[in-house]
Amino acid sequence: MNLAQLDTPALVVDLDKLESNLKTMQTRINTLGLTLRPHTKAHKIPAIAQMQIEAGAKGICTSKLGEAEVMAKGGIKDILITTPIAGDKKIQRLVTLHQHYPDCRLIQIVDHIEHVKQIAIAASKAGLIIELMIEVESGQQRCGVAVGDELITLIQLIQQTEGVSYAGVQAYSGHLQHIKGYDARNKQAKAAVQDLFTLIESTLKPKGLAPEIISGGGTGTYAAYQDLNYTEIQAGSYLFMDASYRAIGDEHHDEKNTQFQAALSVLSTVISHPTSTRAVVDAGMKCLSIDSGMPIIEGREDITYQTGGDEHGILHLEEPNTQLEIGQQLTFIPSHCDTTLNNFDTLYGVRDGEVVEQWEILGRGRSD
Numbered sequence: 041m042n043l044a045q046l047d048t049p050a051l052v053v054d055l056d057k058l059e060s061n062l063k064t065m066q067t068r069i070n071t072l073g074l075t076l077r078p079h080t081k082a083h084k085i086p087a088i089a090q091m092q093i094e095a096g097a098k099g100i101c102t103s104k105l106g107e108a109e110v111m112a113k114g115g116i117k118d119i120l121i122t123t124p125i126a127g128d129k130k131i132q133r134l135v136t137l138h139q140h141y142p143d144c145r146l147i148q149i150v151d152h153i154e155h156v157k158q159i160a161i162a163a164s165k166a167g168l169i170i171e172l173m174i175e176v177e178s179g180q181q182r183c184g185v186a187v188g189d190e191l192i193t194l195i196q197l198i199q200q201t202e203g204v205s206y207a208g209v210q211a212y213s214g215h216l217q218h219i220k221g222y223d224a225r226n227k228q229a230k231a232a233v234q235d236l237f238t239l240i241e242s243t244l245k246p247k248g249l250a251p252e253i254i255s256g257g258g259t260g261t262y263a264a265y266q267d268l269n270y271t272e273i274q275a276g277s278y279l280f281m282d283a284s285y286r287a288i289g290d291e292h293h294d295e296k297n298t299q300f301q302a303a304l305s306v307l308s309t310v311i312s313h314p315t316s317t318r319a320v321v322d323a324g325m326k327c328l329s330i331d332s333g334m335p336i337i338e339g340r341e342d343i344t345y346q347t348g349g350d351e352h353g354i355l356h357l358e359e360p361n362t363q364l365e366i367g368q369q370l371t372f373i374p375s376h377c378d379t380t381l382n383n384f385d386t387l388y389g390v391r392d393g394e395v396v397e398q399w400e401i402l403g404r405g406r407s408d
């Protein structure tokens with residue numbers, strides 16, 4: 041089947057671009073002397089996680105326990121769950137996941153004494169030792185324990201508690217990923233974690249509390265961490281490279297990123313053309329997320345997209361314009377790959393215009 045024969049709206053990935061992005065990031069991380077633990081929240085597909093591991097990644101991240109369940113079932117053997125969990129049901133599911141996949145290294149993020157106590161009780165009952173990593177505050181003011189005495193107390197608690205073990209720390213500055221300009225972004229990324237590395241050297245190491253793993257960094261900030269002692273980078277979006285990431289700049293350009301290519305797109309069809317300057321496509325908010333801005337129409341910079349609600353996308357055509365045809369297909373580069381992908385059941389892999397791969401997005405909707 042060729043691309044034009046796909047029914048729309050359809051989520052499509054250009055396999056040459058995906059493979060190029062995969063290779064580029066792995067090579068860059070190797071060159072920086074770091075290891076890659078890619079975040080799979082961007083694609084949610086075990087087969088793609090496997091491709092990342094085959095290319096050299098040490099393991100993967102998932103945001104949610106539900107995604108980790110999908111990835112473990114898909115054969116992934118090293119998973120860091122990057123969001124804390126709470127409540128008996130979740131903790132029991134974490135225990136069950138450990139029991140079902142004893143060969144899989146599963147690490148759970150925590151940032152509070154209660155997490156440690158409750159996970160430890162459940163793990164001890166099941167005769168398990170569950171590995172924990174502590175999320176530290178690195179400027180985003182989301183989850184994360186403050187760097188200082190609170191962190192020291194939490195590490196000591198994990199070390200002294202039966203049923204859990206201390207694997208390291210996570211410092212991910214999500215708020216800095218899209219700062220425009222390579223130097224400005226890297227400078228802020230380093231500054232945001234400086235206190236953590238000072239504490240590690242001054243206090244954690246001498247007290248025997250040094251983390252084995254220091255994990256963090258994304259597509260925007262990974263390059264900042266070469267001089268620090270991060271042991272692994274969690275970048276995820278580099279694989280698809282959405283429109284908002286394409287605009288953050290790289291070491292050669294301030295306004296655009298040319299290291300990675302826009303691999304992900306949504307194929308959509310013109311379903312209505314009510315006036316000469318307005319057309320409507322079959323991709324609304326239930327296809328193309330708009331939390332990071334509007335999608336871009338490939339090759340048609342003269343047309344702007346405006347959401348027309350759940351099912352409609354409104355196109356504004358400049359005058360004088362070339363009319364679109366009813367039934368004409370257009371390709372949209374999403375502004376945010378993660379939230380767009382989560383709208384679809386299937387990802388079609390395309391090479392030279394032919395659909396050669398079809399992946400079920402097994403982690404779709406697994407935000408549980």
Ligand SMILES: Cc1ncc(COP(=O)(O)O)c(C=O)c1O
Pocket residue numbers: 079081082101122212214217256257258259260274275276277278
């Ligand atoms: C904790 C964590 N690590 C890594 C990532 C991946 O970062 P990016 O998709 O910006 O490469 C995210 C993305 O939201 C995240 O929340």
